[in-house]
Amino acid sequence: MNSQETRQQIDRLIAEGNSAAAAAALAELWTQEKSPSAAAFALPRYERLRPDLALRPYRVAILRSFTVEPMVPLLRAAAFIAGLDLSVYVSDFNAYPQEMLDASSALYRFQPDAAFLAVQTRDVAPDLWKEFADLESAQVRSTASRVTNDFRDWIAAFRKNSRAHLVIHNLEQPLFPANGLLDAQGNNGQRLALEQINHELRSIASEQTGVYILDYDSLIARHGRNTWHSEQKWLTARLPVAAANLNHVVDEWMRFLHPLTGKVAKCLVVDLDNTLWGGIIGEDGMDGIRLGPEYPGAAYQELQRALLDLHRRGVLLAICSKNNADDAREVLQHHSGMKLQPQHFTAMRINWEDKAANLREIARELNLGLDALAFLDDNPVERRQLRGALPEVAVVELPADPMLFARTVRECPLFERLTLSTEDQQRGAMYQAQQEREQQQKTLSREDFLRSLQQEVEIAPVVKATLARVAQLTNKTNQFNLTTHRWTEQQIADLCSADLGAASGWSSFSLRVRDRFGDNGLAGVAIIHREQDYCEIDTLLLSCRVIGRSVETAFLSFLANHAREGGASRLQGWFRPTTKNQPARDFYSGHGFVVEQQEGDATLWTLKLSQNAIPCPDWIRLRTLIGETTNGETK
Amino acid sequence: MTAPLLDRVRGIVADILQVPLAEVGPDSSPESIATWDSVHHLNLVLALEQEFNLQFEPEEIDQIGNVGQIVTLVSKKVGAGA
Numbered sequence: 261m262n263s264q265e266t267r268q269q270i271d272r273l274i275a276e277g278n279s280a281a282a283a284a285a286l287a288e289l290w291t292q293e294k295s296p297s298a299a300a301f302a303l304p305r306y307e308r309l310r311p312d313l314a315l316r317p318y319r320v321a322i323l324r325s326f327t328v329e330p331m332v333p334l335l336r337a338a339a340f341i342a343g344l345d346l347s348v349y350v351s352d353f354n355a356y357p358q359e360m361l362d363a364s365s366a367l368y369r370f371q372p373d374a375a376f377l378a379v380q381t382r383d384v385a386p387d388l389w390k391e392f393a394d395l396e397s398a399q400v401r402s403t404a405s406r407v408t409n410d411f412r413d414w415i416a417a418f419r420k421n422s423r424a425h426l427v428i429h430n431l432e433q434p435l436f437p438a439n440g441l442l443d444a445q446g447n448n449g450q451r452l453a454l455e456q457i458n459h460e461l462r463s464i465a466s467e468q469t470g471v472y473i474l475d476y477d478s479l480i481a482r483h484g485r486n487t488w489h490s491e492q493k494w495l496t497a498r499l500p501v502a503a504a505n506l507n508h509v510v511d512e513w514m515r516f517l518h519p520l521t522g523k524v525a526k527c528l529v530v531d532l533d534n535t536l537w538g539g540i541i542g543e544d545g546m547d548g549i550r551l552g553p554e555y556p557g558a559a560y561q562e563l564q565r566a567l568l569d570l571h572r573r574g575v576l577l578a579i580c581s582k583n584n585a586d587d588a589r590e591v592l593q594h595h596s597g598m599k600l601q602p603q604h605f606t607a608m609r610i611n612w613e614d615k616a617a618n619l620r621e622i623a624r625e626l627n628l629g630l631d632a633l634a635f636l637d638d639n640p641v642e643r644r645q646l647r648g649a650l651p652e653v654a655v656v657e658l659p660a661d662p663m664l665f666a667r668t669v670r671e672c673p674l675f676e677r678l679t680l681s682t683e684d685q686q687r688g689a690m691y692q693a694q695q696e697r698e699q700q701q702k703t704l705s706r707e708d709f710l711r712s713l714q715q716e717v718e719i720a721p722v723v724k725a726t727l728a729r730v731a732q733l734t735n736k737t738n739q740f741n742l743t744t745h746r747w748t749e750q751q752i753a754d755l756c757s758a759d760l761g762a763a764s765g766w767s768s769f770s771l772r773v774r775d776r777f778g779d780n781g782l783a784g785v786a787i788i789h790r791e792q793d794y795c796e797i798d799t800l801l802l803s804c805r806v807i808g809r810s811v812e813t814a815f816l817s818f819l820a821n822h823a824r825e826g827g828a829s830r831l832q833g834w835f836r837p838t839t840k841n842q843p844a845r846d847f848y849s850g851h852g853f854v855v856e857q858q859e860g861d862a863t864l865w866t867l868k869l870s871q872n873a874i875p876c877p878d879w880i881r882l883r884t885l886i887g888e889t890t891n892g893e894t895k
Numbered sequence: 896m897t898a899p900l901l902d903r904v905r906g907i908v909a910d911i912l913q914v915p916l917a918e919v920g921p922d923s924s925p926e927s928i929a930t931w932d933s934v935h936h937l938n939l940v941l942a943l944e945q946e947f948n949l950q951f952e953p954e955e956i957d958q959i960g961n962v963g964q965i966v967t968l969v970s971k972k973v974g975a976g977a
Contacts, residue, residue, distance in 0.1 A: 264906055264916065296942035297910035304913065329934065330941050496953045497937055503944035 263292065267301060274305060279312035284651065287341045291657070294507055296330060299337035306340045314839065315345040318521055321372035321424070322348065323356035325383035327499040334510040342514065342523050353498065354383065360414040363421045373748070374425040374520055375418070376474070376513060380500060381431040381454060384410065392438040392450045400453050408460040419468050423750035427516050428465060429476040430458045435485050469727060469749040472678055474512060483508050511673075518673040522735035522746070525634035525654050525674040527606070527626060528570060529619055532581035532588055534638045536560060536600070538662060541587045551597035562666035564599035570675050571604050574684025576626065576691060578607040580618045580635075585610040606691040615642055616649035626691065627804040629738060629840060634674055638662075679749075681729040683781035693778035694805055710810055711879040713775040717814045720885035722756050722768040722785075729782045730770055734799060737785075738840040740812070741801040742833060742847060747787070755787065765790035766798075767822075771815055773806050780806055784815055788823070794866075795823035797833030800847075807843055810877045816851055817876040818884060824869040831873075832856060832866040901966050907946060908962055911939045921963035947973055 266289050273282035286302050286309075306313075318339070322328050332348050339346040349370040351359050356377060359367040367375070382389040385407045388400070395403065411428070418426050437443035437450040444451070458477065465471040480488045483505055490502040501509060518524055533540045537560045538550030550557040571577055577600070581588060588610045592602050607625050609618035615637075623630050630652040637643055643655050654674050658665055669675070677684065701709045722730050731749040738744065755766045771784030783806045787799035797819065802812055823831045835848060848865035851874055857864040867873060876882045901921065908923065909916040912930045925931040931939075940956050943949075943965065949972045959965055 264902075267906075267910075295945050296938055297907040297946070300913060300938070300942075301910040330938050333938075490950060492950070492953050496956075499937075502950065503941040504948065506941065506945070 263289070266292070270305060274308060279309050280651075283309055283313055290337060290341050294334075294338075296334065296506070299333040302337045302340065303333055306337070310345060313343075315340070315343055316521060316523075317345045317347070318374070318517070319347045319349070319370065319372045319424075320517070321351065321367055321370055321375040322378055323351045323359060323367065323375060324378040325354050325356070325380055326378070326494075326501075327497055328378060330499065331506050331510050334506060335513055338510055338514050339517065342518065344517065344521055344523065357410070357414060360421075361417045363417075368421050372422065372424040374427065374517065375422070376516075377414070377426065377428045379429055381434075385431065385454075385457070388450065388453055389434065392453075397448045400448065404453050404457050407457055408464070411461060412464050415464055415468060415471055419471065419750070423470075423748050423754065425470045425472065425516075425520050425748060425750075426468075427472050427474050427513075428461065429474050430461050432477045432480055433485075435489075469753050472516065474516065476512075479508065479512050515673040515676050516678070519676045519678045522732075523674070524676065524736070525575065526628055526632040526736075527576035527578055527622070528567070528634045528636055528656075528669075528675070529578045529580045529622060530567065531637040531639070531642070532579060532583060532591075532610070534662075535636060535658075535665070536564060537591065537595075537597070541591055542584055546590065546595060549591065549595075551591075551595060553597075556662070557597055559662035559665060561597060561599055563662070563669065566666040566669045568599055568604065570669070571600075571688060572685060573675065573677055573680065574687045575675050576606045576687060577604050578609075578622050578626070579605050580609045580615055580622065582612055582615075583610050603692070604688060606688055614649075615646055619646070619650060619653060627739075627807065634672070636669065638665075679728040679732065681732065681782070683729060686779075686781070690778065690780060690805065693780075696777050697775070707879070710877070713777070713809065713879075714881075715809065715811065715879065716774045716881045716883065717811055718772040718774070718883045718885060719769050719815070719818050720772075722752060722770050724753075724756075726770050726782055727753055727756070730768065730785050733782070733785050733801060733803060737801040737803060738838065739804050739843045740807045740847075741799075741838075741841050742797070742844050743799055743836045744838050744841060745787075745799045747799070752787070769818075771802075771811070773809075773811055784811065786815060786819055788819060790823075790826060790828065793828060794830035794832055795819075795826065795828040797831070800833065810880065812847060813851065813874065814876045814880045814882050816847075817874040818882065820867070820869055820874045821872075822886075824871075824873070829869055830866050831869055832864060834862050834864050836862040900970055901962075903946065904943070904962060904965050904969065907942050908939065908965075911935060911942050919962060921966065922961055924961035943969065949973060 266285065270282055270285045270289065273285060282305070286305060289298055290302060328350060332350065336346050336348065349367070349372065351367060356379065359365040385403065387395065387403055415426065431454050433451050433454055439450065443449040462473055465473050487502060488505055489500050493499040493502070530536060538556055539548055541549055551560050552558065553561060567577060592598060607622045609622060611618070619633060619635065620630070623633055630650055634654040634656055635643070635646055636656045636658065638658055646653060647655050656668065656672055658668055697713065700712055704712060727749050731747055731752055734745065734747040752768055755768050766787065766789045768785070768787045770782050773780040773783050783803040785799060785801050786797060788795055788797050800815070820831050833848065835845065837845065853865035853867045855863055856866040905916060905919045908919050912928050912935055914928055914930065940951055944951065947969050949969070955968055959968065
């Protein structure tokens, strides 16, 4: 539906200068309509609101073999809603091989942050698509290996010429294979040949950092191969996708942009009654609620399975429910239909308080920003209230039918991840240890508490194994982050490689923290570069779970020693304030740095490096895993 | 039922071609709306196809000359019920 009232209201809000309300109304319009006309309406309005909204600029290149122009406004509108201000570059038709191979091409001059290689089977493997029945099996094999070699060359060239993420559409299958039923008999089928290319593509992508596969064939299958294409539009406008499916392509692109830009939810807060199970525990009782392997309880079990999958992916789960805590706990602990167990939940608020207040508390307890939370509740009234009270929280729109709950959660791009570190998979357990630490903290003085932790800090150069986690931290750490400089895996990989990094004077370090309650995993990153007589800290950040434990002093102590041993006489670094990095504001001043320069609201701090300029707190055991400088000796 | 259909089509035309709704009537055409070029024509067709859940034939797309003709075509394609 094309709603004129909403449009008029948005224009009124913009005219009144009420940018926040106008942006919220535009987001609402987009959720309702998600159409080319809503996108055409929204884009010029967003352009006007842009200065008032904290949007992250992001550059996307689309390398294509078909018409994508009608999808670009849809993508930009969807991105605006997600807080991204996209600049989009579209390559010429079928110019992608030259563009990727030629280091001076328009693609690389555009300097993308991410690129999509949107190609179709009929363009990259025309003989397998159209002439398959004519091919001998040896020809099929040689064609398939030519295609994979092409991809390998393009990807390698891209990786050499750009640090951007690269997302590759895999090859789609035909609606009807050339040989009909015969295709599935034996080992010479068309589908098998394409599957094998796709299989190869996965390996090629996984050998490179920052290269990902978009499973285009599955995307088509999910929405129905039968109605996916428009042959007329392909023949007349080189647009192979039917109008109704343009959004699906865009949604899939957004599904990648969310994790690539760190626009993800770290914790999903769920309601209980009629969300995790059917019915109301306080009224229906243990035997009355619907939760089990049969209809209708199976819908809720399916949702629980989906949530369990998120948990394994490193998304924290929490409960916020209006209930008697004892009733609810009884279900969590003893109901035979429960797939989720109490230990899967990192925080619980089961009471009769306002949900917004509870979510604020959960965020505080987990040391997360409100924008790291998502909220799942079957009740539309609760959802609307929460959206009004806490606009930063992502509210998942659940449909009325519980059978669709699991699917809705799986569809949500906020829970997508592109790399999984060990930290992600063990996040739930780490937070549990955190809660035990906090219990300690309440009973001891600060120094006694820090001593009681028996912390061990381990600092090591960033290596291939830690690259993904390090890049992830630079992209999602907002609180203790001095410059909020976002890095891609590839950029950091370049710093680590001997020829590029060492020569240019850049080095990068990761920090792990262990204590008596457990391993906090890789929880800090520093990226520094050496100039003539000083060393500058480009990036210094700590994951929120280790803030306030003087780990930052240990890190700085290491950096100061490292710089001094390398011959620097000063250590300097910028503090660039954002709306979120308050916790890092006093970092430099608190460690004896003095102001060197002011630039807008950013401050450059500097410290003269003398012997033991910044001592490591004596309650931290500092270990450095750096070959050249162990014990201060240079090899 | 023609009036609401006309308004829905006008709304889409106004959005896609970025002109005020009040300036779009049954006679609005590529001659009277400057932004109605071939690129926008495709976007307009796609928007109409999505909104009304139909697909135009290439010949029909070429024949569309003004907003009134879109309304006639859409009502013919979605059947008398619209």
